[in-house]
Amino acid sequence: MECRLGCGACCIAPSISSAIPNMEQGKPAGVRCVQLNDDNLCRLFGQPERPQVCLDFKPCSIVCGDSNEVALVNLNELERNT
16 A cells, blocks of 8 residues: 555654654654644655654555544554554
8 A cells, every 4th residue: 555645644643752853752642743744744754864663654554544534543543552
């Protein structure tokens, strides 16, 4: 599955414990990453500063569903359960 441009759920729902540029302590769950632009696109996509956890995330239909809203619900649920 290809990532849906403008979704951003994976940049909002999960906590990220590794440093992100301008978020050196990472980010808590449910907090929008500062690197997510107004169009819900990652400013670090393809850049060496992008955290490994972000590089490792692979979109799939089970997690991302068929809409941005479903992806956010599913990722929030996964975050709560981990």
